[in-house]
Amino acid sequence: MNSLDLFSNIQKKQSFLCVGLDTDLNKIPEYLLSKEDPIFEFNKRIVEATAPYAIAYKPNLAFYEYQGSQGWISLQRTVKYIRQNFPDIFLIADAKRGDIGNTSKMYAKAFFQHLGFDAITLSPYMGQDTVMPFLAYEGKWVVMLGLTSNESAAELQMLMLADGHRMFERVIETSMHWGHENNMMYVVGATKAQMLADVRKIVPHHFLLIPGVGEQGGSLEEVVEYGMNSNCGLIVNSSRGIIYADHTQRFAEAAANKAKELQVEMAEHLKSRGCL
Numbered sequence: 001m002n003s004l005d006l007f008s009n010i011q012k013k014q015s016f017l018c019v020g021l022d023t024d025l026n027k028i029p030e031y032l033l034s035k036e037d038p039i040f041e042f043n044k045r046i047v048e049a050t051a052p053y054a055i056a057y058k059p060n061l062a063f064y065e066y067q068g069s070q071g072w073i074s075l076q077r078t079v080k081y082i083r084q085n086f087p088d089i090f091l092i093a094d095a096k097r098g099d100i101g102n103t104s105k106m107y108a109k110a111f112f113q114h115l116g117f118d119a120i121t122l123s124p125y126m127g128q129d130t131v132m133p134f135l136a137y138e139g140k141w142v143v144m145l146g147l148t149s150n151e152s153a154a155e156l157q158m159l160m161l162a163d164g165h166r167m168f169e170r171v172i173e174t175s176m177h178w179g180h181e182n183n184m185m186y187v188v189g190a191t192k193a194q195m196l197a198d199v200r201k202i203v204p205h206h207f208l209l210i211p212g213v214g215e216q217g218g219s220l221e222e223v224v225e226y227g228m229n230s231n232c233g234l235i236v237n238s239s240r241g242i243i244y245a246d247h248t249q250r251f252a253e254a255a256a257n258k259a260k261e262l263q264v265e266m267a268e269h270l271k272s273r274g275c276l
Contacts, residue, residue, distance in 0.1 A: 013054075019046065021078065040073075046252060092118065147168045200229070
């Protein structure tokens with residue numbers, strides 16, 4: 001899947017919504033806990049309900065890895081279900097890997113060959129050789145951490161360098177040459193929406209993955225204002241605000257309603273910006 005494929009799906013669904021599958025056993029409806037694989041059952045119903053409004057899903061690996069082998073089974077079943085039933089969906093492994101080349105080669109095999117994800121989030125801290133094994137896969141993407149919205153992000157990302165650049169700007173400027181617009185995108189937190197303008201000065205045509213809209217306080221309107229380009233160029237993630245909208249047996253219906261609300265708002269932004 002390349003950037004034109006992504007944009008085509010955005011236009012088809014009039015949406016640039018990614019649903020984060022951060023599935024916590026302590027937060028899903030209690031009646032699902034009696035199922036053989038509660039996490040998969042929850043994910044399956046969330047996906048069924050929200051697929052008309054989403055172009056991507058993003059499981060956060062921490063919510064699966066902490067359960068050991070059972071968590072990996074749930075993740076594999078989730079990916080397989082999405083692949084078989086919604087083949088146009090863009091699947092992002094929110095794994096935040098980043099290690100020496102030899103190790104990265106194995107991670108790339110795990111997530112791209114074995115699990116079948118389209119993209120993976122990576123930390124650029126250790127440099128180019130940690131990223132290149134992932135870029136060797138045709139049609140796959142790396143999603144580099146650019147400017148995150150966590151509380152202490154500024155301790156490193158906003159450091160002012162001797163040449164007047166901030167650390168996050170240097171990271172993006174350097175790493176953008178490792179790949180291209182059809183296999184690299186960047187994470188920029190929605191709570192840093194106004195700084196998207198600075199990111200766009202460096203990577204005007206790349207896709208950006210934007211977490212933090214909704215429960216974390218990010219504004220979709222501001223994200224669009226500062227970050228959207230002529231091909232949309234945005235994948236906006238919402239997790240808790242959608243998947244935990246309700247804790248009863250109507251949780252999937254509630255998730256669909258929340259996803260639809262965002263999709264309707266996104267459609268208006270796409271129209272106003274000439275992307276439809």
